Amino acid sequence: SQQGEEDPQALSIQEGENATMNCSYKTSINNLQWYRQNSGRGLVHLILIRSNEREKHSGRLRVTLDTSKKSSSLLITASRAADTASYFCATAPSQGNLIFGKGTKLSVKP
Amino acid sequence: DTEVTQTPKHLVMGMTNKKSLKCEQHMGHRAMYWYKQKAKKPPELMFVYSYEKLSINESVPSRFSPECPNSSLLNLHLHALQPEDSALYLCASSQVRLANTGELFFGEGSRLTVL
Numbered sequence: 001s002q003q004g005e006e007d008p009q010a011l012s013i014q015e016g017e018n019a020t021m022n023c024s025y026k027t028s029i030n031n032l033q034w035y036r037q038n039s040g041r042g043l044v045h046l047i048l049i050r051s052n053e054r055e056k057h058s059g060r061l062r063v064t065l066d067t068s069k070k071s072s073s074l075l076i077t078a079s080r081a082a083d084t085a086s087y088f089c090a091t092a093p094s095q096g097n098l099i100f101g102k103g104t105k106l107s108v109k110p
Numbered sequence: 111d112t113e114v115t116q117t118p119k120h121l122v123m124g125m126t127n128k129k130s131l132k133c134e135q136h137m138g139h140r141a142m143y144w145y146k147q148k149a150k151k152p153p154e155l156m157f158v159y160s161y162e163k164l165s166i167n168e169s170v171p172s173r174f175s176p177e178c179p180n181s182s183l184l185n186l187h188l189h190a191l192q193p194e195d196s197a198l199y200l201c202a203s204s205q206v207r208l209a210n211t212g213e214l215f216f217g218e219g220s221r222l223t224v225l
Contacts, residue, residue: 035214
């Protein structure tokens, strides 16, 4: 069964706006990762946040993790048309392999 | 550019054909993975190899047969597939099998169509 559930399923914004995607999960984790996938392509790792971290930044990306609520958010600031893609959270449980959520499809309009 | 190379990019095969998907990485990673991804769905784990040994088989039908000839190569042999097996097959690698602590590097995928 899937561990992570992203919200919203689809998001459409204008270039320059910020995009926020949320991920909820069910069991305890070692870390949580975010990946991007352009249509029909492979996944690209964006950022990893460990269970003892609360916030992490990478360029225009900001990830938060709330282990008490079992949730994470990915914020993309000043979005660009090139950010158009599907975004997946992936949880690394204490036992077992990485589990991907259903994904959020982001569309950034120029 | 991805450092995990998958061939072919596209494959069309009949239900009686035998074909193979290939994956190669030269990052010195010791864990390699096969994922299957249907349209608008997340990737689903199929197999995990750790130090060239099969460590995970997620109840995949025997018409899919993985092989890891060495630490850089991963194959997926296909035989007697069904149309519902049509999907994007993704190969990934990580430094060690402890995917719980590190990132996965994905190839661009092989788009398989079974007629």
